[in-house]
Amino acid sequence: MSKKRAVILVSGGLDSTTVLAMAQSQGYACYTLSFDYGQRHRAELFAAERVSRVLGDVEHKVVTLNLDSIGGSALTDADIAVPEEETAGIPVTYVPARNTVFLSIALGWAEVLGAEDIFIGVNAVDYSGYPDCRPDYIAAFETMANLATRAGVEGNKLRIHTPLMAMGKGDIIAAGLALGVDYGLTVSCYQATDEGLACGRCDACRLRARGFVDAGVDDPTRYA
Template sequence: MEKAVVILSGGLDSTTCMGLAQAAGYEVYPLTFDYGQRHDIELACARKVAAHYKVKSHPVVKLDFLRQIGGSALTDENIDVPHSGVATDEIPITYVPGRNLLFLSMAASYAEVIGATAIYIGVNALDYSGYPDCRPEFIEQVQKTLAVGTKAGVEGEPIRIETPLLHWTKAEIIQQGMAIDVPYELTTSCYEGKAEACGECDSCRLRLKGFAEAGYQDPIPYRNLSSS
């Protein structure tokens, strides 16, 4: 059985990737990053998701550098999380500089060590908040880098970056996940990182919109649904 590293945050998209990778026949190896994010609750969710899928190993990587440099509302307590709706014309302050580049680099290292042939990452270029490291162009360039900058790539078997959610709407993601029993009740997406999701930040709004359009009720608790 081939192995796949899954970058698992504990959120909706990455958990869907876990389900899709397993459904595709891979033995899944989740990799989670503790990078000083506000939403530490995601780490607990990631552990629950990993347990649900009965994985053999689940490293949680301490990556404090992103918290040290700040520059994002998700890592810098001096920057407020916005609640004004989903941004469409600019890169929002919730963008974490270089996050997916770092995550993919470390996932590639892990993949080489365990002999995984694929890395699953839940980037999405449709229903997302405008992050540059969620675009197809970014994934294509990292894939080229892995082909020339890793042992596996030089030997002619480059690690594939799998992005099954890339061109799906949030509703389509949820529909596909529900079809394979992805445990969305174990996940969270809120930027605030509280026990109850805020229902107001970009991530909550996108998630709630997706569930509504998919025809399902979101199974996690929310503090405020009035503006969603």
């Protein structure tokens, strides 16, 4: 009997790598999807390919988007500095509509593959205030997905899986380690060097470092 197929959004970071390991542990044949969207931290693309290969995906696809052409985020506009202190509200590292764009393309590939499951590593506990990481958003997108696709109309219910939604960073790391994840392969930093060295100061670095402390394990992150 062939495995059920699933599309896994993989950024090369800690969360999405854990989600990939979880999907594989549930018996899915995993098709990993990453985006070259004009992000300044391009080391994550190499990390995404690396973790997909090491964890054993069926196919890894990189889709090119030019979200930097509209800007509006410190991650896509070189004129907006990545903050190195905690900020209130939605931070400037929020990329306008990013998860909506990413999930829409994942939805299209899922239809092509005949996959009914999409996994994404969004989190509503240790997250940076992004509106497209909330449970209500994911539920609304899943409803839309089943209204807007041939698969949904023909009765093949599409599901958006968010296994990390209610987990803290320490719990995520513990779960990944139990599944054999090597977090030294991952890159989370918003301004990582091309070699994947982390700044240790941005919001993503702070959350990641705190997670390893909470998990009670050594931090394998390579810092600049």
